Amino acid sequence: MAELLQATRLVQRAGHQAQLAAWRRSVLPHLTPQARIALALVPAYGTTPDFMNPTHNGTPEEALEILRATPPQQIAADLTSTYMGAQRSPVWAHRLIDDADLREALFDGWAFLYERLLQPYWAGITDRHASGRAARLRQFMSGGTEALLAQACPGWIQWKPPVLEFRTVLEAADFDLFLEGRGLQIQPSPLQITSASLSDDGHTQPVLFLPVEGEDLAALTQLTPPSPAHQSTPAVTALLGRTRAAVLETITQHDGTTTTELARRLQISPASASEHATVLRQAGLIHTTRQGNKAVHSPTSLGTNLLNAPARLHS
Numbered sequence: 418m419a420e421l422l423q424a425t426r427l428v429q430r431a432g433h434q435a436q437l438a439a440w441r442r443s444v445l446p447h448l449t450p451q452a453r454i455a456l457a458l459v460p461a462y463g464t465t466p467d468f469m470n471p472t473h474n475g476t477p478e479e480a481l482e483i484l485r486a487t488p489p490q491q492i493a494a495d496l497t498s499t500y501m502g503a504q505r506s507p508v509w510a511h512r513l514i515d516d517a518d519l520r521e522a523l524f525d526g527w528a529f530l531y532e533r534l535l536q537p538y539w540a541g542i543t544d545r546h547a548s549g550r551a552a553r554l555r556q557f558m559s560g561g562t563e564a565l566l567a568q569a570c571p572g573w574i575q576w577k578p579p580v581l582e583f584r585t586v587l588e589a590a591d592f593d594l595f596l597e598g599r600g601l602q603i604q605p606s607p608l609q610i611t612s613a614s615l616s617d618d619g620h621t622q623p624v625l626f627l628p629v630e631g632e633d634l635a636a637l638t639q640l641t642p643p644s645p646a647h648q649s650t651p652a653v654t655a656l657l658g659r660t661r662a663a664v665l666e667t668i669t670q671h672d673g674t675t676t677t678e679l680a681r682r683l684q685i686s687p688a689s690a691s692e693h694a695t696v697l698r699q700a701g702l703i704h705t706t707r708q709g710n711k712a713v714h715s716p717t718s719l720g721t722n723l724l725n726a727p728a729r730l731h732s
């Protein structure tokens with residue numbers, strides 16, 4: 418649910434057009450009235466009522482069901498705490514407490530946003546979360562809590578013992594957080610771009626969301642919707658072989674994909690994906706760059722033109 422909140426913010430923002438424009442175009446023109454209700458409670462920048470982010474473990478579908486079961490009294494309390502300051506609530510928000518139909522519309526809209534914003538890309542998001550978690554654990558194991566906090570998110574977080582200074586996107590939102598024995602959960606987030614964010618309801622354990630270690634904006638190309646324009650023709654399949662043609666097609670559809678992602682999408686081994694990518698690179702159909710220990714693949718104009726070339730008809 419935290420990733421859905423972040424995705425909902427990203428889709429409303431104007432930045433990172435190179436990485437996110439196609440993703441936004443695949444969603445925003447097709448919003449349902451219910452989805453617009455949900456969007457109204459999740460501003461591009463600002464605070465969201467806590468009930469929109471249930472913290473129970475489970476699948477996305479289970480989290481959505483937990484959200485639907487939110488008691489009206491919790492909604493009332495969360496709306497009060499969210500909109501008690503300068504941030505203004507939607508004019509209809511107070512009706513959520515007593516209007517069951519409006520609550521149902523809100524939850525339907527939230528489910529719609531999950532289906533459009535995250536569900537098609539969920540496997541890649543969870544893969545990146547796992548790699549980010551492993552990287553943070555290595556920092557912790559090698560240098561303890563202080564090393565982890567010192568490397569957490571330079572420019573946004575500074576560890577000055579015994580104080581962790583945290584800068585928010587909105588300067589007016591800065592405040593002092595006292596854990597009072599609650600601890601702090603650190604959560605790598607594939608959709609948290611460059612900056613960090615904090616979730617704290619004042620009662621449960623606060624969660625500090627950090628960018629995935631070693632990732633940059635190129636990782637957001639995982640949100641590029643598949644393009645039906647790039648479909649390998651029988652001639653391309655005959656030329657390259659079925660698997661290699663599928664590798665080229667996948668790289669073209671998912672510019673910036675890694676070897677691991679390529680293997681997962683095509684359900685082949687990473688070694689096989691690497692071998693096919695090497696042949697395509699040597700043929701000038703793709704090019705590969707290194708980001709840390711990852712190989713990131715993109716199509717060349719020759720590769721794209723090969724897939725787009727119309728099949729010749731023979732009588």
